[in-house]
Amino acid sequence: MSPSWMARLTKLRELTLYKCMNCEHLPPLGKLLSLESLSIWYMGGVKNVGNEFLGIGSGGTLSSSSAIVAFPKLKYLSINYMEEWEQWEEWNYKIIEEDVLIMPSLRFLQLNSCCKLKALPEYILQMTTLEELRIKYCYVLNLEKLWLSSYKEDIPLANMRMLTLDSCINVEYLPPLGKLSYLESIIIKRMGRVKRVDNEFMGIESSGRHRSITVFPKLKILVFENMDEWEEWDIAIGDEESTIMPSLQWVTIQCCNKLKGLPDHLLRAPRLEQLTINRCSILKERYRGEMGEDWTKISHIPNVQIHR
Structure with a gap:
């Protein structure tokens, strides 16, 4: 269920969530159809980012096309100091039957000090729009998966122009x-x-x-x-x-x-x-x-x- 405040933010383009320490799950921000920039900082209670973050479910995010779109206009995503975050779930295509697009406009992704995060979901790896990726202080993140997509004929993140890898100590x-x-x-x-x-x-x-x-x-x-x-x-x-x-x-x-x-x-x-x-x-x-x-x-x- 979406928080009541989200229904009033139909034109919101930029959002920062900062030190919401008691929050255990991210809200369904994928339903914000105008959102272009999202920054998340110090959400110490979050251990798992699942499909609810995308805002897709029964009666999912609506769009003018036949496909369902999560974060249709998001270009900038920065997630920082999520020190207990361990899992970023794959999209479960069994939830609904319609075609789904996830973050089709994303250009920039930063993951900073997400010390326990293990892997990125396939829908991130398959992005053709992503131009800059920064990974810093993500100690256990599986970098090998970044370049070994499950889609063997494709090269993950093939159109990326700028890459920063910092303190991936493993x-x-x-x-x-x-x-x-x-x-x-x-x-x-x-x-x-x-x-x-x-x-x-x-x-x-x-x-x-x-x-x-x-x-x-x-x-x-x-x-x-x-x-x-x-x-x-x-x-x-x-x-x-x-x-x-x-x-x-x-x-x-x-x-x-x-x-x-x-x-x-x-x-x-x-x-x-x-x-x-x-x-x-x-x-x-x-x-x-x-x-x-x-x-x-x-x-x-x-x-x-x-x-x-």
């Missing part, structure tokens, strides 16, 4: 982000168990076939910070016709003290304009000034900054 291997051909910006921070970045991150599958490929075709910004255990970054591609990051312009590596070197494919990116290395002791010695053993590999880059 992750040992970075996901195959190279498969997201529209990505323009990647920021990865505090992934404390990652020791190696290789072809898997590039989205390159090992097989006997040799073919020309383009990896990260639109990537412009690449940032790694505070990767305490990261030691190796290796791109192993034998085909000379393969293209790696042809649009890359800006690379920042910060506080990665165990990292031994940067891959040649990265340093040869044709549009690379700025390389920043900060607080990376091994990289500093390897690439610094004219004295570093690999200075010649970066000397062509217009703006190189190596600090401390």
Whole structure:
């Protein structure tokens, strides 16, 4: 049952729920047909976000089309400090027989400090409208599922342009982000168990076939910070016709003290304009000034900054 106040909010476009600590279930906000921005903060009593959040059930959300639509205009969704939230349920298609659309306009999703959240529902992973995803301090979230959709022929989040992964401390291997051909910006921070970045991150599958490929075709910004255990970054591609990051312009590596070197494919990116290395002791010695053993590999880059 919808709270009585929702019936009067037919034109509401922006909503923030803040420190509703006694709330154990989110209201059926999917029924707010004009809602474009939703921010949820400090809902410490919520452990499960189920189908009721979508506002779909008997006599579900109405729309002008034959399909039922939850959150028809929502573009911005930010969920923060839901420290007891464990489960975000899949949509149960057995509830009603009509076609259902969920958040068909969503562009931005942030999950911040949802420490117990285990996975994202399939209806989020299958979004073709999502352009920016930020995941921060979600310690047990299954990132592997982000890239392994149950729809095998599809690539989850295929049209995403900006991605931030911060403090996903249980992750040992970075996901195959190279498969997201529209990505323009990647920021990865505090992934404390990652020791190696290789072809898997590039989205390159090992097989006997040799073919020309383009990896990260639109990537412009690449940032790694505070990767305490990261030691190796290796791109192993034998085909000379393969293209790696042809649009890359800006690379920042910060506080990665165990990292031994940067891959040649990265340093040869044709549009690379700025390389920043900060607080990376091994990289500093390897690439610094004219004295570093690999200075010649970066000397062509217009703006190189190596600090401390």
